[in-house]
Amino acid sequence: xxxxPPQQQPxxxxxxxxxxxxxxxxxxxSDMFQVDENYFRKPRPARIExxxxxxxxxxxxxxxxxxxxxxxxxxxxxxxxxxQHFYENQHLIKDKTVVELGAAGGLPxxxxxxxGAKKVVITDIGHEDLIDNLKKNVELNFGENCTHVxxxxxxxxxxxxxxxxxxxxxxxxxxxxxxDLLFNHICxxxxxxxxxxxxxxxxxxxxxxxxxxxxxxxxxxxxFKLAKERNFSVEHYFDKKYPPMFxxxxxxxxxxxxxxxxxMRPRHISLN
Ligand SMILES: C[S@@+](CC[C@H](N)C(=O)[O-])C[C@H]1O[C@@H](n2cnc3c(N)ncnc32)[C@H](O)[C@@H]1O
Numbered sequence: 001x002x003x004x005p006p007q008q009q010p011x012x013x014x015x016x017x018x019x020x021x022x023x024x025x026x027x028x029x030s031d032m033f034q035v036d037e038n039y040f041r042k043p044r045p046a047r048i049e050x051x052x053x054x055x056x057x058x059x060x061x062x063x064x065x066x067x068x069x070x071x072x073x074x075x076x077x078x079x080x081x082x083x084q085h086f087y088e089n090q091h092l093i094k095d096k097t098v099v100e101l102g103a104a105g106g107l108p109x110x111x112x113x114x115x116g117a118k119k120v121v122i123t124d125i126g127h128e129d130l131i132d133n134l135k136k137n138v139e140l141n142f143g144e145n146c147t148h149v150x151x152x153x154x155x156x157x158x159x160x161x162x163x164x165x166x167x168x169x170x171x172x173x174x175x176x177x178x179x180d181l182l183f184n185h186i187c188x189x190x191x192x193x194x195x196x197x198x199x200x201x202x203x204x205x206x207x208x209x210x211x212x213x214x215x216x217x218x219x220x221x222x223x224f225k226l227a228k229e230r231n232f233s234v235e236h237y238f239d240k241k242y243p244p245m246f247x248x249x250x251x252x253x254x255x256x257x258x259x260x261x262x263x264m265r266p267r268h269i270s271l272n
Contacts, residue, residue: 043067046133048140049075051107053087060114061140062105065133070184072104072130077242078180078208079104081259083111085238090115092204096174099123099198101156101191102181106134108206109177110141113149121173123163126153157190160197172200182209182220191223192230196266205232205264214251227264237261 044066051060060083065073086093086108094116100109101123109122122138124130134151142149154163164171176195184191195205207224211217224234244256 044073049105051075051080051083051111053084056087058087058114060107060110061137062107062110063133063136063140064105065129068104068127068130070102070125072102072124072127074245075105075107076180076210077245077259078210079107081240081242081261082108082177082179082206082208085261086111086115093117093175097171098175098177099171099173100177100179101154101194102178102184103134104130106137106151108179109149110137112175112177113138113142113146117175118148120149121171122149122151123154125155154194155190156187157193160194164198171198172203173198174200174203176203176205178205178207178209180209182207182223183212183216185216185219185222188223188226192227192232195227195232195264196230199266201266203266205266206237206261207264208259208261210245210257210259211251211255212245212249214255217255224262224264231267232264233267235263235265237263 046063046065048061048063051062052058062075064075067073093112095118096112097119098109098112098117099121100106103109103122103124106122106124109120113120122134124134131151131153138146138149138151152163161170176198178191178195181191182188199205209220211220227234238261240259240261241257242259244253246256247253249256
């Protein structure tokens with residue numbers, strides 16, 4: 001991910017920041033704060049990519065921003081992998097309620113919207129351009145009057161009651177999608193806060209990811225360690241190879257070409 005803007009937080013960002021030395025572990029070993037030579041160039045325009053399933057007429061149009069500070073401007077292999085899997089296993093999605101966190105272009109959510117999900121809520125951090133872009137993607141794929149797919153701003157762990165209701169009005173979901181989110185190590189706890197709040201006893205959380213910086217695998221995988229500590233079950237589901245997202249990036253190319261998918265389920269929610 002070296003050719004991209006450094007991962008800085010916007011001045012008015014509400015993103016949780018690292019509090020302890022441990023929160024920072026791994027951060028300074030990465031290239032994340034190196035200023036890229038292209039950083040001060042003109043912003044790139046938005047573009048539309050089309051996701052197709054081979055030998056079918058199934059397609060999803062995904063508008064992507066030219067630039068985004070948290071890498072929301074790419075169609076990540078992790079999102080293609082989950083979309084393909086849902087297409088091939090439509091019973092996982094049909095008539096289900098679905099929420100996606102950190103969706104960027106929202107490919108897996110848009111796929112679920114086309115595969116018969118009852119309700120799909122697509123979320124990402126409240127950058128206006130990203131949220132507007134997601135709304136454009138809903139319109140692009142479902143038209144102006146779509147009611148079963150909606151977009152909401154949501155920073156992990158924040159304003160949960162305001163965004164998803166409380167008490168009898170609280171929304172929970174059958175399926176939660178986390179696609180390519182492990183890289184944001186300092187927000188793992190907040191990500192799990194959202195997963196916890198949005199789960200019911202039978203929720204399935206699909207976590208797809210690539211180790212884009214293979215030297216930080218341990219930091220990436222801390223999400224699952226934390227999840228187990230917080231009483232989620234974690235189960236390896238499958239792995240799939242893709243061409244690497246950034247061929248010339250450093251680190252083992254085999255690792256950078258692999259999408260891993262794990263399933264998490266909440267064990268902390270009792271039926272009573
Ligand atoms: C690498 S992109 C993945 C996008 C998409 N899920 C995919 O697989 O194509 C990471 C996304 O996570 C979002 N994100 C990162 N930290 C976040 C946070 N604390 N709260 C909400 N969204 C966050 C970013 O805005 C960005 O869209």
